[in-house]
Amino acid sequence: MISVRQLRRTFGPIVAVDNIAFEAAKGDVLGFLGPNGAGKSTAMKMLACFLTPDSGTAQICGHDILTDSMAVRKCIGYLAENAPAYPEMTVGGFLDFVCDARQIKGMARKKALDRIVPMCSIDSVYHQTIDTLSKGYKRRVGLAQALIHDPQVLILDEPTDGLDPNQKHEVRQLINEMARDKCIIISTHILEEVEIVCNRAVIIARGQILVDSTPKALKEKHHCTLDEVFRKITSTKKIA
Amino acid sequence: MNGFWAVYKRELKGYFATPVAYVFLVIFLFIAGWWTFRDGFYEFRQADMTIFFRTLPWFLAFMGPAAAMRLWAEERKTGSIELLFTLPITVSQAVIGKFLAAWTFLAIALVLTFPIPVTVAYLGDPDAGLIIAGYVGSLLVAGMFLAIGSFFSALSKNQVISVILACVTCLALMLAGLPTTLNYLSAALPAGLLGVAESLFVQTQFESMVKGMVAFSNIAYFLILITGWVAACSVILNERKAS
Numbered sequence: 064m065i066s067v068r069q070l071r072r073t074f075g076p077i078v079a080v081d082n083i084a085f086e087a088a089k090g091d092v093l094g095f096l097g098p099n100g101a102g103k104s105t106a107m108k109m110l111a112c113f114l115t116p117d118s119g120t121a122q123i124c125g126h127d128i129l130t131d132s133m134a135v136r137k138c139i140g141y142l143a144e145n146a147p148a149y150p151e152m153t154v155g156g157f158l159d160f161v162c163d164a165r166q167i168k169g170m171a172r173k174k175a176l177d178r179i180v181p182m183c184s185i186d187s188v189y190h191q192t193i194d195t196l197s198k199g200y201k202r203r204v205g206l207a208q209a210l211i212h213d214p215q216v217l218i219l220d221e222p223t224d225g226l227d228p229n230q231k232h233e234v235r236q237l238i239n240e241m242a243r244d245k246c247i248i249i250s251t252h253i254l255e256e257v258e259i260v261c262n263r264a265v266i267i268a269r270g271q272i273l274v275d276s277t278p279k280a281l282k283e284k285h286h287c288t289l290d291e292v293f294r295k296i297t298s299t300k301k302i303a
Numbered sequence: 304m305n306g307f308w309a310v311y312k313r314e315l316k317g318y319f320a321t322p323v324a325y326v327f328l329v330i331f332l333f334i335a336g337w338w339t340f341r342d343g344f345y346e347f348r349q350a351d352m353t354i355f356f357r358t359l360p361w362f363l364a365f366m367g368p369a370a371a372m373r374l375w376a377e378e379r380k381t382g383s384i385e386l387l388f389t390l391p392i393t394v395s396q397a398v399i400g401k402f403l404a405a406w407t408f409l410a411i412a413l414v415l416t417f418p419i420p421v422t423v424a425y426l427g428d429p430d431a432g433l434i435i436a437g438y439v440g441s442l443l444v445a446g447m448f449l450a451i452g453s454f455f456s457a458l459s460k461n462q463v464i465s466v467i468l469a470c471v472t473c474l475a476l477m478l479a480g481l482p483t484t485l486n487y488l489s490a491a492l493p494a495g496l497l498g499v500a501e502s503l504f505v506q507t508q509f510e511s512m513v514k515g516m517v518a519f520s521n522i523a524y525f526l527i528l529i530t531g532w533v534a535a536c537s538v539i540l541n542e543r544k545a546s
Contacts, residue, residue, distance in 0.1 A: 108385070112389060113385050113388055113544070133393070136390060136391045143389070144382075145382055147381060147384075147386045148383060148386065149317070149383055151321050152313075152320065156320075160312075163312065163313075164306055164309040166305050208386070
């Protein structure tokens with residue numbers, strides 16, 4: 064469902080993403096791991112058609128991100144890093160706006176809202192304005208926005224960042240429930256999360272993919288916990 | 304088309320979701336009315352709105368940028384622009400949607416000045432055509448200043464910077480049409496060019512409309528400039544939406 068080919072993006076002299084390539088199929092939950100500034104977010108922004116790559120391209124659901132970005136945007140759900148939303152709007156008004164933009168009308172909209180609001184547990188804040196919400200609720204609203212059209216491909220940039228342990232658990236459960244019939248990419252630097260939700264782990268550092276494997280295989284190969292594997296692979300300091 | 308309507312609706316509602324719209328409308332209506340009476344609306348003893356329309360563009364040179372400053376600067380500052388452009392909405396749909404929402408908002412402000420024409424009609428027998436022409440002209444000037452405002456709003460993340468740059472540009476366009484500038488230009492330019500330069504000024508175009516001479520060229524002048532600034536705005540956004 065996702066096929067990335069030699070994607071590269073620079074910001075001035077900094078190479079944020081350097082010729083990355085990978086494939087992901089339906090049923091995959093691909094964990095994008097890497098230290099800060101590794102290029103995870105940049106890569107995801109390019110897949111979500113917010114940034115244009117300098118070179119290379121990607122195909123999502125058979126549509127090219129460069130030539131047919133509207134079709135790509137229609138079939139993906141994207142949650143950006145800080146779950147941006149319009150602070151002056153109510154949660155309900157905000158979801159209505161997203162439905163407007165995604166052409167979900169009439170009965171379909173009612174059904175979508177009836178499904179998504181309990182799913183993301185935002186019933187209690189539905190009429191509140193977004194800037195009065197706590198960080199956890201804001202992120203859930205962001206998640207609701209990304210899921211409202213039941214997309215085939217989900218791109219979630221640090222979906223559990225800033226949530227309390229219960230909320231983290233809920234979001235992970237949500238991802239596990241959806242995993243079967245979607246293709247999901249999540250970025251995170253919480254490694255236990257990868258073990259719980261992901262069936263693939265891609266480790267990226269300094270813009271390049273260092274490892275594309277499964278969490279289990281990684282642990283077996285290196286005979287240690289994911290934490291240590293991660294440190295071994297991404298650490299810039301040479302281990303003597 | 305859907306993207307356009309979604310943005311338009313959200314933006315117009317956005318004005319009224321915060322106190323911004325009400326503060327804006329109260330200040331706008333108060334100053335527009337106060338200015339008209341200060342300049343001798345009664346003393347003039349004429350049943351028309353010349354005085355109102357004469358000062359309005361000056362006032363719009365501030366209120367236009369003020370109404371437009373949040374359009375893009377806020378999106379970029381809060382990062383919601385990333386949400387907007389990962390929804391199936393193109394840059395031009397969003398730019399036009401936002402611009403038209405702001406224009407609708409200023410049109411509402413202009414409609415709310417209705418007590419002035421009502422007063423004129425009560426006191427005398429004004430030429431309705433003249434008043435309508437004045438309002439159409441004002442709406443076009445407002446649209447142009449909004450287009451300038453939205454351009455500068457896209458240029459800077461900082462609303463203060465964007466509003467100042469936009470006000471200065473609008474005022475420069477207004478000042479260029481003053482008699483003093485024209486006198487200066489008449490010494491420097493040959494007669495043929497002077498006519499061309501004069502016809503490029505906002506005031507020349509606006510005043511001929513207020514006098515009731517609404518020509519195709521007047522309307523085309525404003526529409527071309529509006530289109531130009533709005534197009535420049537989408538070029539800028541395409542370039543730096545992510546920065």
